[in-house]
Amino acid sequence: MKTGGCECGSVTYRSEGPWRDIISCHCEECRRTSGHFWAASAVPAEALQITSERTLKWFRASDVASRAFCTDCGSSLFYRHDDKSYIAVGAGTLDLPTGLKLVEEVFCHEKGDYYALSDGVAHHDQWSAAWKAQDEAGQ
Amino acid sequence: MSTQTGRCCCGGVTFAFDGPPSQATACHCTQCRRGSGHYWAAVHVPLASFQLTLSDTLKWRNSSEWAKRGFCAECGSSLFYQMTGEDSINIGAGTLDSPTNTQIKRHIFVADKGDYYELTDDLPKIEAY
Numbered sequence: 001m002k003t004g005g006c007e008c009g010s011v012t013y014r015s016e017g018p019w020r021d022i023i024s025c026h027c028e029e030c031r032r033t034s035g036h037f038w039a040a041s042a043v044p045a046e047a048l049q050i051t052s053e054r055t056l057k058w059f060r061a062s063d064v065a066s067r068a069f070c071t072d073c074g075s076s077l078f079y080r081h082d083d084k085s086y087i088a089v090g091a092g093t094l095d096l097p098t099g100l101k102l103v104e105e106v107f108c109h110e111k112g113d114y115y116a117l118s119d120g121v122a123h124h125d126q127w128s129a130a131w132k133a134q135d136e137a138g139q
Numbered sequence: 140m141s142t143q144t145g146r147c148c149c150g151g152v153t154f155a156f157d158g159p160p161s162q163a164t165a166c167h168c169t170q171c172r173r174g175s176g177h178y179w180a181a182v183h184v185p186l187a188s189f190q191l192t193l194s195d196t197l198k199w200r201n202s203s204e205w206a207k208r209g210f211c212a213e214c215g216s217s218l219f220y221q222m223t224g225e226d227s228i229n230i231g232a233g234t235l236d237s238p239t240n241t242q243i244k245r246h247i248f249v250a251d252k253g254d255y256y257e258l259t260d261d262l263p264k265i266e267a268y
Contacts, residue, residue, distance in 0.1 A: 007173040007202065022255050024177065032148040035217035035231025036165070039177035039256070059214045061148060069215025073200055074208065076176035076215055090176025091255055102256040114163055114232055115180065115243045119259035 004094040006075035010055040013077075013089070015043045021103040022091045023128055024118075026111035029061055033069075033076050037112065040079060040088035041100055048087050104128045144192075145235040147216035151196030152209075154218075154230070157188035162244035163232045167252035170202060174210075174217050178252070181220060181229040182241050189228055 002019055005012035020042040030038035050056065056077070061067045068078040079088040091098065105117055109125040117123055143158040160182035171179035191197065196213040202220075209219030220229040232239060245263040246252075258264055 005173070007170050008200070024256075029148055031233035032146070033214065033216050034175040034177055034179070034233055036175055036180040036233045037177065038175070057215070059149070061214065067148075067215065069210075071198075071212060071215075073174065073202070074198070074210025074212075074215050074217055075174050076217065092172035092175055092177045092253060094253075096254055098253065098255045100255045112233060112235075112239060113237055114235075114239045114241045115165075116260055118257065120257065 002094060002098065004089065005052070006055075006070035006073050006077060006093060008055075008070060008073035008075070010052060010072045011050070011070045011075070011077060012052040013048060013050045015048045017043055017047060019043055019100060020086075022098075022100050023104045023106055024102060025106050026117075027107035028110050029067075030107070031110075031112055033061070033067060034090075036115075038076060038079075039091040039102065041091055041094065041098075042086045042088045045080070045085055045087050048089070141240070143235060143240065145230065146193075147196075147211035147214055147218055147234060149196070149211060149214035149216070151193065151213045152191070152211045152216070152218055153193040155190050155192055156184045156230075159240040160184060160230075160235070161241065163239075163241045164229075165243050165246045166248055167246060168248035169251050171248070172251075172253055174202075174208065175231075177256075179217065179220075180232040180243055182232055182235070182239075183227055183229055186226050186228055189230075 003014040024039035141158040146153040165180040198212040250266040
């Protein structure tokens with residue numbers, strides 16, 4: 001069981017998982033939303049229990065995906081692609097210890113120009129191998 | 140003097156300031172981690188050179204006794220952090236249009252960093268502030 005929530009505590013969630021390891025995304029949408037770049041785990045949508053959602057708002061971020069944040073504090077909580085059965089969960093919103101690790105960085109060709117990527121993890125210009133594996137597993 | 144611009148994800152909040160910006164700071168405190176969804180990075184800009192060019196959807200929240208955070212109420216973008224009584228504003232570096240003309244020069248509050256990533260660069264890593 002992992003739990004988490006937004007900065008002000010108005011939105012909380014929990015899930016038994018399975019929790020995917022963490023992927024950071026450097027696309028422009030993730031960079032503007034987070035204020036730096038975003039990193040997320042993911043769980044099957046039906047496995048995510050949002051235990052407090054009064055201030056949770058979903059925003060249509062593109063033609064293919066929606067993002068959710070807290071209307072009281074602005075925390076960047078969730079991302080859901082229309083064609084995926086899982087929800088990405090902002091890794092920074094997970095309570096510690098997460099027991100997870102960063103394994104990949106994606107959309108690196110859109111990264112900001114003011115920082116370096118992490119050493120020791122795979123870098124991809126677009127989608128990741130872990131996402132494809134998750135799709136094929138039907139998660 | 141050059142002008143640096145930026146905006147939130149949906150474009151409901153836009154801003155500009157006289158550049159170039161300061162060096163950027165990455166903050167790993169729990170507030171920044173939950174707010175951003177990972178960790179936050181920001182440039183520090185004097186209010187005198189800062190202008191909100193569109194603020195229809197900007198919402199401020201007192202995040203502590205000494206500071207407030209600004210985000211877009213439409214798309215949730217984590218835009219600003221401002222200390223009470225200071226004549227400057229911290230702007231999320233990810234909201235800056237490219238080229239940003241800045242570089243991250245230090246990490247702060249690394250004692251509170253998340254457990255799922257490593258800081259692999261050679262920049263100064265400060266336990267608190």
